[in-house]
Amino acid sequence: MRNAPTYPLSSVDAALLLAALLRQEGPTRLTDAAARLGVAPSTAHRLLAALVHRDFAVQLPDRRYAPGPVLGEPVAPVASSHLRDAALPHLRRLVAEQGESAHLVVPAGGVTRFVATVECDAVLRVGDRTGRTLPAHRSAAGKALLAGWDTDALAALLGQLDPAEAERVHRDLRGVRRRGFALNDQATEVGLTAVGVPVPGAPGGAAISLAMPRVRFSRDRLPGWVTALTSTAAAVAADLTDESRGRPRSPGS
């Protein structure tokens, strides 16, 4: 993004921003788009209609609006496939050791997007969520990411929540920072609990989580999961660093 024009066309800028957000963050509802732009819903509707008219957006059957064919692929998938390749061997080992499903997620605006999943062998297990998104402030991996955000970015996100929830998230993230891991106890789905930690130094941010049925969650096992997650995240980070230095990937390290 370049310096703002001396004479901005605010309506044009709103439309282009909306298109860029669609591309970067994926499908959105009309009211969310309006809130994001700070305009009335009817105004957002007009902007989206203009985007659809010129193929910068398409409307899905569930009435959400998604990026249109004129827009290119967002940057994140390229970085994500790089990250995915680095992380998968480690996630597989983590799952083999702990017996629960593991996920790799990246930030995408106010949500986290699932880039990879390794499912455990149990018949009742958390399945593949690759490609899906969850609100960052509710998921374990999302909270692990948010805990590392700077004050301004975090304030912008919290400003989109109602004050009571914003305060809860704020407190929750302080706990995440203190403990070094984040917990999602059925906040995104009944019966599902997840533990997440950030991948240190991942470009653009990333986090991994172990997700399991609530009935298999145990406070006694929590420290062991946290330790395994933390060392796995460090191994992924080391692989990312080795690759950016041009070294061959070491299979286990």
Added chain:
Amino acid sequence: MRNAPTYPLSSVDAALLLAALLRQEGPTRLTDAAARLGVAPSTAHRLLAALVHRDFAVQLPDRRYAPGPVLGEPVAPVASSHLRDAALPHLRRLVAEQGESAHLVVPAGGVTRFVATVECDAVLRVGDRTGRTLPAHRSAAGKALLAGWDTDALAALLGQLDPAEAERVHRDLRGVRRRGFALNDQATEVGLTAVGVPVPGAPGGAAISLAMPRVRFSRDRLPGWVTALTSTAAAVAADLTDESRGRPRSPGS
């Protein structure tokens, strides 16, 4: 492109159209963008500044504006190299038989862009024009393309000319449609004459032409040139169709 919104936002639509044109047709000058949109240069400048601000456009060192990183790859450039590969063997044979230079062109808004040239052996000959553009309504290949345009698209282009020239072009194109070929008798360069025909069914449109010094142009040879051009265009078209069906390219057919 979808149905026009019931309440179009004209400034937003202009910006999005401009972005789409950049993507489809490549770099453009400010004044050409203004003419294309039918707005004042200062308005076009504002729109381009807004596009640059959100990475839908970038400005080149020569002050032209090009597509920005947010836009996806256009369909046309791929098609052009694809088209070029299909056409070159046929153009070479055409030049060997007729003894004059041949060109392959594609439409790019109100101009035609030279994608490939095969030069003849004569010392005085029409040289390589690959990468250059000519006004569509003045060049032979351009007119061959325009003759196949629908009424609305053609009216938009003619609307950019002065009324007398628009009327001449209109009449000229009627002749092109009747005869099946187009003639450029020194309209683009003194001493240069060209005969052009469309490549039927080429995605996005294409045309080929034989171009020669005016002194070598002959009304007696014209039918022979037209026949050779028409069969060459058909052969190129057949190759394009074969390739889109996944067949190996046949060297001569």
Added chain:
DNA sequence: ACAGTCTTTTCTGCCATGCGGAACGCGCCC
């Protein structure tokens, strides 16, 4: 399954503010 209620989306009209045209200045080239 159906009715009622609430939420979201879509449509429409009005008016004030943001957008486009005109004028001007600057830089480059012949």
Added chain:
DNA sequence: GGGCGCGTTCCGCATGGCAGAAAAGACTGT
């Protein structure tokens, strides 16, 4: 010096944003 193209600024008015109504969809209770 003149012509051309690009970029900036000012001002009037027409278009874009808001508000409200209508339509569509989701949710809840019986």
